[in-house]
Amino acid sequence: MLSKRSKTAQTEAVLPEVAGPRHVAIIMDGNGRWAQKKGKIRTFGHKAGVESVRSVVRFARESGIESLTLFAFSSENWKRPEEEVSVLMELFNFVLNNEVKRLHKNDVRLKVIGDTSAFDDKLRAKIQKAEVMTEGNSALVLNIAANYGGRWDITHAARKMAQDVMSGRQALDAIDETKFGEYICMADLPELDLLIRTGGESRISNFLLWQCAYAELYFTDVLWPDFNEAVFQTAVDDFKARQRRFGLTGEQVSTPQS
Numbered sequence: 001m002l003s004k005r006s007k008t009a010q011t012e013a014v015l016p017e018v019a020g021p022r023h024v025a026i027i028m029d030g031n032g033r034w035a036q037k038k039g040k041i042r043t044f045g046h047k048a049g050v051e052s053v054r055s056v057v058r059f060a061r062e063s064g065i066e067s068l069t070l071f072a073f074s075s076e077n078w079k080r081p082e083e084e085v086s087v088l089m090e091l092f093n094f095v096l097n098n099e100v101k102r103l104h105k106n107d108v109r110l111k112v113i114g115d116t117s118a119f120d121d122k123l124r125a126k127i128q129k130a131e132v133m134t135e136g137n138s139a140l141v142l143n144i145a146a147n148y149g150g151r152w153d154i155t156h157a158a159r160k161m162a163q164d165v166m167s168g169r170q171a172l173d174a175i176d177e178t179k180f181g182e183y184i185c186m187a188d189l190p191e192l193d194l195l196i197r198t199g200g201e202s203r204i205s206n207f208l209l210w211q212c213a214y215a216e217l218y219f220t221d222v223l224w225p226d227f228n229e230a231v232f233q234t235a236v237d238d239f240k241a242r243q244r245r246f247g248l249t250g251e252q253v254s255t256p257q258s
């Protein structure tokens with residue numbers, strides 16, 4: 001009979017190191033319900049959610065995730081009551097004013113994905129300044145999806161590609177999935193490995209439609225302001241326990257073909 005200690009040593013020797021996700025995206029949902037459960041107005045939940053953003057950025061940096069993409073405001077969220085939309089815009093402003101220095105100090109590169117043309121000039125200038133300031137950082141790429149929609153992303157890519165075809169920069173016959181994918185947001189980053197959604201709904205809500213093709217999905221009932229490092233770790237552990245087959249058989253994946 002093996003002692004507990006030697007059993008652990010044996011397990012360690014046998015099990016190969018499982019790779020963690022390189023790129024994680026999060027649909028940060030459940031702020032409104034979190035606040036309402038506490039008898040507060042919905043926007044109280046959005047404010048509380050900022051602390052969860054801080055903790056996931058910290059976790060991602062410390063656990064070697066290369067890219068973290070957060071859904072902050074969807075192209076559909078404009079349809080919410082004016083008051084709520086304006087609080088969300090103020091919060092975005094607040095984060096850009098107060099968090100960018102800290103991100104920069106922590107070697108985090110900030111990028112905003114989405115149709116920023118809908119934002120006012122001041123906000124756009126702030127976004128651009130933050131992106132330029134953090135451009136050379138390499139500990140983590142933090143993508144904030146603001147006025148983002150998966151269908152917008154694909155349509156925008158199609159439009160850019162069509163322009164290149166019309167101007168002769170792109171041959172029509174050479175267009176394939178790889179080529180088209182180069183026009184989609186975050187083409188320069190590792191493929192999306194893991195998509196987490198908090199707040200209990202099991203849907204994509206027009207987030208990263210193209211990028212989700214082979215992402216692992218993880219849904220949790222935890223409301224966004226309650227999300228923390230421990231829940232993030234649980235999602236990562238769940239990811240590591242899965243077998244990603246990409247269309248192959250389980251046997252092909254566990255015994256790589258030469």
Ligand code: IPE
Nearest residue numbers: 028029030031032033034072
């Ligand atoms: C997510 O929380 C934040 C945004 C969409 C901006 P919600 O505001 O959607 O919260 P619930 O889903 O109504 O609880």
Ligand code: IPE
Nearest residue numbers: 027028029071072073074205
């Ligand atoms: C998705 O959440 C958008 C963000 C988290 C920014 P929603 O709350 O807007 O999604 P639905 O309406 O439940 O699909």
Ligand code: MG
Nearest residue numbers: 029030031199
């Ligand atoms: Mg919601």
